[in-house]
Amino acid sequence: MQPSIFNFNNHGVRIVLDENEQPLFCLADTCNALGMQRANPSRFNLNPKGTHSLCIPTTSGNQNVTFISEENLYRIVFRSTKPEALNFQNWVFQDVLPTIRKTGSYSARQTAFEELNRLCMQEKVSKDKGTFHSLGMHRRKHEKHLNAIRIATCKSNLQLAFEDSKHG
Structure with a gap:
């Protein structure tokens, strides 16, 4: 399974698609992009159904890496008070959701x-x-x-x- 890289705040976040073609986000990369320490799933009270340990190629060889669902990504971002997370929250709350409410799509x-x-x-x-x-x-x-x-x-x-x- 070869992940794609998505750039958020000048940090690469590895993303893979699950069996239903839904994106899964590397937890460690997500935490790094949001300026958070300790990328431990239990720290965030995540939905266990959206937490996956996947074996992927890394610079140190194949390793098991924790990936999270979009739902769990939002849980982390919306609980954070870091400036990086607040920028994302502002975009969702001030732009995406109002546009969806007004037009039905974004x-x-x-x-x-x-x-x-x-x-x-x-x-x-x-x-x-x-x-x-x-x-x-x-x-x-x-x-x-x-x-x-x-x-x-x-x-x-x-x-x-x-x-x-x-x-x-």
Whole structure:
């Protein structure tokens, strides 16, 4: 069983598909991406039906690695107060769920495209304003850095959605 790698917060998370073609996420990688120590399933009160020990190839040879279901992934993310998990929670609560409630579905490509346009416009307006005092410069530098990350994420989501639509 060869896992795929999904990039979250610049951390690779190994993913395999179960017999029903549902994704399973490597618990250790998930915890690492969320800045959590101790990737022990009992720590998180996970649903045992969604916890699997799978033998996969690693740099140290084949090893048994714990993978978790999507349900259990959400359990970990929504219980965490780490900034990395809060970013994911904000996206789900402020974007995904309201969009599903309003439209009945969620299109990562359309949402990423709209967000990319908004961020690029915000970046242009902010750049045109400019500022010359040190506090404003510091804020602008921080804002520019955050926008660059958000823009890169949107572009990445657009690419993933485009690739999915080609294969689906």
